Amino acid sequence: MANVTEGYTFRTMQADDYDQAIDLWNGLDGLGLSEADSPERIARFLQRNEGLSFVCEHDGSIIGTILAGHDSRRGFLYHLGVATAHRGQGIAPRLVDKALSALLREGIDKCHLFVMEHNAGGQRFWSANGWEKRDGILLYSRGLELGSNA
Template structure:
C-alpha cells in the first residue's frame, strides 16, 4: 500500500476538495463552495488538512482554532480508502495542531443520522455531549431549508 502523505491544503487544491466532498462527505454545508473554502484557507492556511495516497486525495479534515476552542469539521475519507487508518491519521494531525496552538479540547460536528461517523469518532476517543444542542442562524441568503435536510452549516 502506498504511503499516506498528510499536508495542509493550498489554494490550488480547493476545486479538488469540493469535488471530493461530493463523493466522500456526508451532508452538505452552507460553506461548501469555492468562496467558503477560499476564505477558510486564506484566513487559516493550516486549517484544511489533506491526506493523499498515491498522489490522490484520500481524506480531509478541517481543524479550526479560534484561540478559544478547537473545532473539527469535514472529516471525510473516500469510500474506497475507508478502514485503512486515514481518518485516524487526519485526526492525529489535527490534534497535534491544536496542542501546538494551545488548544485544550477538541469538538466535532457530526450529523445525528451518520452512524458510520459515530463509530469512527467513538473509536478515536470522541463522544457526544447530550446536554448541548447546536443553535444556528444563517447569515446569508444561502439558507438551509426543509428542501435541503442534509444542509448542516
C-alpha cells in the same frame, strides 16, 4: 511539509485543493455540505486557520481531508472524509492526529466537532476513537442576512 506513509502522502491543505476536496465530499455519505463550502469560503477558512487542515493523497489524487480551525478558545473539526476504497488504512485517525497536533501548537486544548444525526458511521468512528458524545447541548443556527433583526 509533506509526510509519506505506505504510498499515502499527508500534507497541509491549500485552497488549490478545493476541486478535488469537493469531489470527495460530494461522494461521501453523511457529510453535510452547504453554501459555506464554496471555493471562496473554504479558501478564507484555510487562510484564517493556516496550517491546521490536511489532505491525504494517493497516486496524485486527494483521497482524504480534514478541516480544522479555532476561535482562540476551542478547536473545531470539519469534513473528515476518506474515499471508500482507501478506508481501513488508518488514514482518518492520522488526519485527526495531524489536525489535533496543529491545534495544540496553537495553544488549543479542547476540540469539538459536529456529526450529522443520520451519520451512523461517523458516530461509530468518533466514539471508537475516544470522543465523547455530549448530551444536554442544543445547537441553534441563524443566517446573518443584511437587514435582519440581529
